[in-house]
Amino acid sequence: MTSYTDSRFPGPDPYAPLGDKPSFPLSSSDFVDGGTFKPEQLGGSDVSPQLEWSDLPEGTKSLAITCFDPDAPTASGFWHWAVFNIPASVNELPSGAGDETLGGIEGVVTLKGDSGKRGYYGPNPPAGHAPHRYLFAVHALDVDKLDIPEDATPTVLGFNLYFHTLGRAITWGWHENH
Known part of the structure; x- marks a missing residue:
């Protein structure tokens, strides 16, 4: 896994304040x-x-x-995807599973991201701003279910993840619109 902190990108490391957690292959x-x-x-x-x-x-x-863009020209980044209550038995999502039901997995909750869409919203930085990172994080949790309302924000999910994360794996890509 390559480091997602790089001087090409204008934003901070959004996971630095959350403390080190064990990682796993992603x-x-x-x-x-x-x-x-x-x-x-x-x-x-x-x-x-x-x-x-x-x-x-x-x-x-x-x-x-979650999928988060820390390089968005805001003080709070931009949430592209936030889904939780995925059973621990799931170890893969196929391409295109990022709809509201996460491909039909029972019990999952998909929140609306900052785009207003409930489901995956792909990279789309403002033209000419800078290259943006898109951090895909899989969070391993110590509870069967997070009791978060479906109308909550990804930030509320992130707050709850802080208290229940046993491990976190991150893979990332980047995109720039010229």
């Missing part, structure tokens, strides 16, 4: 860690990338997946 067949995305993953097409993980920390009871 990859995608749709983009190389630290590389660029296929056109279908970009904003407008919004096909979520394939993600696969393994070797979750002992005690993992459920998972959450």
